[in-house]
Amino acid sequence: MSTARRPGATADPRPLGRFGWVPALAIIAAAIATWQIYAMRSGVSPQILPSPARVVDAGWAARDALWTNTVATLEETAFGFLVAVVLALGLSLLIDASGILRTALMPLLIGSQTLPLVAIAPLVIIWFGFGLTPKVLLVALLSFFPITVALLEGYQATDPDVERLLMSMGAGRWRRYRSARLPTAMPFFFAGLRIAITYSIVVAIFAEYAGASSGLGIYIEQETHVFRTDLVFAAVLVTTLLTITLFAATYLLERLLIPWYRISRRVDRR
Amino acid sequence: MTSQPTTAPRRTDGGTPKLRLEAVHHAYRDVKVLDGVSLELAAGELVTILGPSGCGKSTIFSILTGTTAPAAGIVLVDGAPLGASSERFAVMPQTDALLPWRRVIDNVTLGLEVQGVSRRDARARVTPLLETFGLDEFTRAYPFELSGGMRQRAALLRTVVQDRSVMLLDEPFGALDALTRTDMQTWLESVWGTFGASVLLITHDIREAVFLSDRVYVLSPRPARVVAEVTVPLARPRRLEDVGSSMFVDIEIELRQILAAIRGRHA
Numbered sequence: 001m002s003t004a005r006r007p008g009a010t011a012d013p014r015p016l017g018r019f020g021w022v023p024a025l026a027i028i029a030a031a032i033a034t035w036q037i038y039a040m041r042s043g044v045s046p047q048i049l050p051s052p053a054r055v056v057d058a059g060w061a062a063r064d065a066l067w068t069n070t071v072a073t074l075e076e077t078a079f080g081f082l083v084a085v086v087l088a089l090g091l092s093l094l095i096d097a098s099g100i101l102r103t104a105l106m107p108l109l110i111g112s113q114t115l116p117l118v119a120i121a122p123l124v125i126i127w128f129g130f131g132l133t134p135k136v137l138l139v140a141l142l143s144f145f146p147i148t149v150a151l152l153e154g155y156q157a158t159d160p161d162v163e164r165l166l167m168s169m170g171a172g173r174w175r176r177y178r179s180a181r182l183p184t185a186m187p188f189f190f191a192g193l194r195i196a197i198t199y200s201i202v203v204a205i206f207a208e209y210a211g212a213s214s215g216l217g218i219y220i221e222q223e224t225h226v227f228r229t230d231l232v233f234a235a236v237l238v239t240t241l242l243t244i245t246l247f248a249a250t251y252l253l254e255r256l257l258i259p260w261y262r263i264s265r266r267v268d269r270r
Numbered sequence: 271m272t273s274q275p276t277t278a279p280r281r282t283d284g285g286t287p288k289l290r291l292e293a294v295h296h297a298y299r300d301v302k303v304l305d306g307v308s309l310e311l312a313a314g315e316l317v318t319i320l321g322p323s324g325c326g327k328s329t330i331f332s333i334l335t336g337t338t339a340p341a342a343g344i345v346l347v348d349g350a351p352l353g354a355s356s357e358r359f360a361v362m363p364q365t366d367a368l369l370p371w372r373r374v375i376d377n378v379t380l381g382l383e384v385q386g387v388s389r390r391d392a393r394a395r396v397t398p399l400l401e402t403f404g405l406d407e408f409t410r411a412y413p414f415e416l417s418g419g420m421r422q423r424a425a426l427l428r429t430v431v432q433d434r435s436v437m438l439l440d441e442p443f444g445a446l447d448a449l450t451r452t453d454m455q456t457w458l459e460s461v462w463g464t465f466g467a468s469v470l471l472i473t474h475d476i477r478e479a480v481f482l483s484d485r486v487y488v489l490s491p492r493p494a495r496v497v498a499e500v501t502v503p504l505a506r507p508r509r510l511e512d513v514g515s516s517m518f519v520d521i522e523i524e525l526r527q528i529l530a531a532i533r534g535r536h537a
Contacts, residue, residue: 161367168335168361169384169432179380183371260371264414 050230059234065219070238072214076132076204077246080139084196087140088147092185093177095148096155113145117206125211135215138207143196150192154185187261190254197246201239286349288313288468289334289436294343296329297493303329305493306343311436316462316469318479320525321489322533327472328364329494331438334470335361347436360432360467362439366425368413374424375409381432396431402461403427419450426458430465439471443478452510455481459508476525480518481508486525490532498528 032052038044039051046054059066091109095102121138128134158181166176208217216235223231255262289311296304303326311317319327332338333345336352345352360381368377379392387395400406403423413421422442429437442458443451455478462469462482473479479486480502488498502521504512512518 159365159367161363161365162369164332164335164337165361165363165367166380166384167337168359168438169381170358171384175384179384180369183369186371258371260412263412264370267412267414 047227047229050233054230055233055237058228058230059237062231062234066216066234066238069214069216069219069235070242072212073201073204073208073216073239074242076135076207076215077139077200079132080136080204081143081197081200083136083140084144084147084200085193087144088151088192091144092148092151092155096152096181097173097177109145109148112141115141117142117203121207121210125207130211130213135204135207135212139200139203142203143200146195146199147189147192150188150195151185154188155181157188158184183258186258187254190250190258193250193253194247197250198243201243201246205239285312287311287346288315288348289470290344290346290349291330292344292346294330294333294340294345296326296333296338296341302493304340304343305495307489307494307496309487309496309499311468311470313435313468314466315484316471316482318471318473318483318486319489320473320476320479320486320529321494322491322529323474325489325491326494327489328440331361331440331470331472334359334438357436358432358434359436359438360429360434362425362429362437362442364440364444366413366421366445368421368424368428370413372413373409374405374411374413374416377413378405378424378428378431380428385432392431396427399427399431417450418446419454422446422454423457430467435467437465437467437469439469441472441474443475444473451475451478456510458482459506463507476522476529477513479525480504480521481513488525488528488532497532500525500528 036052039049095105124134124138162180163176166180205217208215209221212218216239220232220235287310291307291309293306293308294304295306307330321327329338333340347355347357375393378396382392400409405424408416408420426442443454446454459482471482483502486500486502487496490497500521504517
C-alpha cells in the first residue's frame with residue numbers, strides 16, 4: 001500500500017483482539033489480592049494501611065461526601081482544561097503563522113512550565129481566593145503546554161505538496177490552515193490532549209490541597225488529619241477512575257471528530 | 271546540441287501561444303537551476319518537458335504557479351506577463367496530495383471549493399466525470415482505501431474539474447508500477463482530448479513523452495537548458511499498438527540518443 005506507515009501502526013496494539021483487557025485486569029486483581037492478604041495477615045493498623053475491602057466499604061459509606069467533592073474537582077478540571085485547549089489553539093496558530101512570535105513566545109511558554117506547582121499554587125490561591133478561579137488558572141497553566149507543542153508539531157507535519165497545491169488553486173493563508181494544516185494537526189492534538197488530561201486532575205487536586213472549600217484535594221487533606229486513611233485511599237481510587245474515564249473520553253472524542261484517522265490506521269495494518 | 275524547431279500539428283501559426291517562457295533563469299542560493307529556458311505551449315496542445323531527475327523541471331512549475339519568482343526571464347500567458355494575469359493553472363503534483371481526511375468526492379472538489387463554488391454545485395460538476403475516471407463506485411471511500419492507479423485518477427480529476435485553460439502535470443504516473451502506468455497512459459490518451467485544456471507534462475519516462483505529447487522539449491541536466499525540441503506527428507487518438515509503429519520507435523530512439531548524449535557530456 002502506498003500509504004506511509006505511522007509510528008503507532010507498526011505493532012499491533014491489541015494482540016489478543018477483543019480480550020486485550022484480560023492481562024491488565026489480571027495484574028490489578030493480583031495486586032489487590034496480595035494487598036488484601038497482607039493487610040489481614042500482618043496485623044498492620046488500618047490507619048497505616050487499610051485493606052482494599054475496608055477502603056471500598058468506607059468509600060461506599062462516605063459516597064455522598066465523595067460525590068460532592070468529585071463534582072467540584074471535575075468542574076475545576078473541565079473549565080481549566082477548556083481554557084487550556086482554547087489557549088493552546090490560539091497560541092499555536094499565532095506561533096505557527098509568525099516567525100517573530102515563535103522566537104518571542106517560545107522561551108516564555110517553556111519558562112511557564114518550569115514554575116514549581118508547590119510554590120505557585122499557594123500564591124495563586126492568595127491572589128484569587130478559595131473559589132473556582134485559581135484552580136481553573138492552575139489547571140490551564142499546566143495543561144496548555146503539551147497541547148500547544150503537539151499542535152505545533154502537527155502543523156509542521158503538513159505535506160508541502162498539499163500546501164503548494166492549495167496555493168496553486170489560489171488558496172489564501174486562512175484557507176490553507178483550514179483545509180490542510182489544522183486537519184493534519186488533529187491526530188497530534190489528541191495525543192497532546194491525552195497527556196494534558198492526566199496532568200489536569202492531579203493539578204486540580206493539588207491546587208485544592210493548597211486551599212479550597214470543596215474538592216477531592218481538600219477532602220484528602222481533611223481525612224489525613226483525622227487519620228481516616230481508608231477514606232484517603234477511597235478518594236485516591238476515585239481520582240484514578242476519574243482520570244481513566246477522561247483519558248478514554250479523548251479516544252471517544254477522537255473517533256467522533258476525526259473518524260478517518262482510525263480507519264487509516266486500520267488500513268495501514270493490513 | 272542541434273535544436274529542431276518544428277511546427278506542432280495543433281499549433282495555429284502566428285497565433286499567440288497559450289504559454290510562453292523566454293530565457294528563464296533561476297538559482298537556489300548559489301546553485302544554478304535554470305539556465306535560460308525558453309518554451310511554448312499552444313492552445314489545446316500537450317507538450318512534455320523531458321529531462322533527467324533533478325534537472326530543475328519542477329522549478330519551472332513552481333515559477334508558473336507563482337510559488338517561485340524567476341531570477342531572470344519572461345513568462346507570458348496569452349501574451350501578457352504572468353504576474354499581470356489572474357490566470358491560474360490547474361496543477362497535479364508528483365505525489366497525489368490527496369487529503370486523507372476527505373472522501374474521494376470531497377477531494378476532487380477541493381479546487382472548486384477554493385474557487386468559492388458551493389459544495390452542491392461542485393458535486394454537480396464532478397458527478398458526470400466520475401464514471402470516465404473510474405471513480406463512480408468509490409466516491410465515499412477515503413484515499414488510503416484506494417489503489418495507486420485510482421489515487422492518481424482522483425488527483426487528475428481534481429485537476430481537470432478546476433476548469434483552467436492550462437494543466438500542469440508533474441510526473442503524474444511516476445509513483446505507479448510499470449503495468450499500471452501503461453494503463454493510465456493509455457487511459458489518459460483516450461480521454462484527454464475531451465478536456466479541451468492545454469497540458470504541460472513533466473516526465474522522465476521517454477515512452478510516456480512520445481505516447482502522450484504533441485511536442486517534447488528535452489532539458490539538459492542542471493542547470494537546465496532546452497537542448498532539443500522534438501515533434502510527435504502521430505495521429506490521435508493513439509492506441510497501445512502505436513508504441514510498436516516505426517514512427518513511434520524512431521522518435522523514441524531519437525530522444526534516447528539525445529538524452530544519452532547530454533548525459534555522457536555531463537558524466
